[in-house]
Amino acid sequence: MTHTSVDVPTIAPSRIRHGAGFWIIAAAFLTVMAFSTVPTPLYALYQQRDGFPTFLITVIFAAYAVGVMASLYLAGHISDWLGRRRIILAAILVEIIAVVIFLLWPEVPGLIVARFVTGIGVGALTATATAHLSELRAIARPAESPAFSSTVSSVVNVGGLAVGPLVAGIFAQYVVSPLVVPYVVFLVLMVIAAFAVALVPETVERAEELPPYRPQQVSLPDGARSTFSAAGAGVVAAFAIFGLFTSLAPSFLAGSLHEPSRMLAGVVTFSVFGAAAAAQLVFARLSAVRQLQLAVIFMVVGLIALATGVLVVNLTVFVVAGIVAGAGVGLLFRSAVGVAASVAAPESRGEVLAALFLIAYTGLAVPVLLIGLAVAFLPQATVLVGFVIIIIALVLWAGLRMIASRR
Numbered sequence: 001m002t003h004t005s006v007d008v009p010t011i012a013p014s015r016i017r018h019g020a021g022f023w024i025i026a027a028a029f030l031t032v033m034a035f036s037t038v039p040t041p042l043y044a045l046y047q048q049r050d051g052f053p054t055f056l057i058t059v060i061f062a063a064y065a066v067g068v069m070a071s072l073y074l075a076g077h078i079s080d081w082l083g084r085r086r087i088i089l090a091a092i093l094v095e096i097i098a099v100v101i102f103l104l105w106p107e108v109p110g111l112i113v114a115r116f117v118t119g120i121g122v123g124a125l126t127a128t129a130t131a132h133l134s135e136l137r138a139i140a141r142p143a144e145s146p147a148f149s150s151t152v153s154s155v156v157n158v159g160g161l162a163v164g165p166l167v168a169g170i171f172a173q174y175v176v177s178p179l180v181v182p183y184v185v186f187l188v189l190m191v192i193a194a195f196a197v198a199l200v201p202e203t204v205e206r207a208e209e210l211p212p213y214r215p216q217q218v219s220l221p222d223g224a225r226s227t228f229s230a231a232g233a234g235v236v237a238a239f240a241i242f243g244l245f246t247s248l249a250p251s252f253l254a255g256s257l258h259e260p261s262r263m264l265a266g267v268v269t270f271s272v273f274g275a276a277a278a279a280q281l282v283f284a285r286l287s288a289v290r291q292l293q294l295a296v297i298f299m300v301v302g303l304i305a306l307a308t309g310v311l312v313v314n315l316t317v318f319v320v321a322g323i324v325a326g327a328g329v330g331l332l333f334r335s336a337v338g339v340a341a342s343v344a345a346p347e348s349r350g351e352v353l354a355a356l357f358l359i360a361y362t363g364l365a366v367p368v369l370l371i372g373l374a375v376a377f378l379p380q381a382t383v384l385v386g387f388v389i390i391i392i393a394l395v396l397w398a399g400l401r402m403i404a405s406r407r
Contacts, residue, residue, distance in 0.1 A: 019140035021200035028193040029129040033160025041169040041265035058372025061247035065365035067119020084132035094121035099187045135203035162273030169266015219351040224343035230401030234336035236363030237394040238329040243368040276330030296399035298328030307388040
């Protein structure tokens with residue numbers, strides 16, 4: 001996502017075609033993103049086993065966001081020099097290391113390290129896989145619009161985030177060792193993915209002399225910082241909701257909402273991310289302004305219903321609210337990326353988008369940490385209502401500013 005476009009060089013024939021390589025990279029991307037959310041329905045099980053406070057769940061979760069941000073800044077762009085396939089393989093190897101840590105060191109310090117390592121791999125993979133998919137498809141189908149590869153990348157990214165909790169929730173409900181089996185399954189899947197990716201054609205030829213290493217350049221657009229600020233606020237709000245449902249939602253379900261099954265936490269998170277991915281597809285043909293309007297409506301209505309579901313202790317309302325808010329998150333996030341890209345000069349678009357994604361992952365970590373700290377002193381319902389009020393205000397301000405910039 002932080003890459004600028006590159007010319008595709010002539011590459012020696014590979015063992016598989018570019019068209020097949022496109023789907024292999026998509027499958028590997030999906031697998032890694034799914035693994036990144038596998039712990040979501042398992043946090044409550046770790047907490048029940050070890051008796052640690054809810055705040056530690058947010059610390060474990062925040063370690064992931066810190067890992068992603070560090071990787072995006074330090075390594076998100078180096079596939080432009082070293083090649084896409086090489087970096088994707090390295091990212092998968094990092095995820096395999098994270099799986100091993102989960103299995104061998106399942107106490108809180110190990111969970112923090114494992115989540116940080118997971119974030120490192122995801123940060124290196126996301127931009128690289130997105131660029132590789134675009135380039136593979138351009139070679140396999142040169143007459144096709146680039147919109148197809150962009151859509152596949154977006155759906156695989158968010159869809160993978162949805163699949164992870166669902167799979168882990170099913171295992172947590174039905175297997176004897178729910179804190180072991182999901183990781184073993186994903187270890188096998190990622191080893192298979194690594195072997196498959198090794199067969200995919202390269203689309204960036206490594207230079208004989210590599211340029212001096214530097215971190216990812218990050219910049220704000222000149223003359224449009226107000227609009228960019230609105231986009232930044234929008235992604236903070238969007239990722240804060242994602243953060244809530246991938247960290248503390250299982251605790252809310254198991255506590256005040258009386259979770260009837262271990263699988264429910266996974267199903268709820270799957271529904272939120274699934275709604276985000278589905279909304280991007282269903283409303284793709286609407287104008288940018290209309291998508292932003294729907295995003296604001298969905299998020300405000302969903303957040304109000306979310307608070308209502310907690311206050312009246314109604315599980316159905318809570319779940320439906322998460323789905324509606326998730327649809328809004330998907331639309332708002334894509335719209336915010338579009339707004340940020342539109343106000344950036346072509347030569348600095350990658351740097352501006354890098355800044356936006358770093359802001360987004362700050363929104364993933366910081367609000368969740370604050371919520372986790374607050375629930376140590378206040379009732380969960382009170383904290384969640386306060387979170388909803390703040391995020392609604394942020395959504396309205398950011399959404400209205402972005403809508404005005406698009407007209």
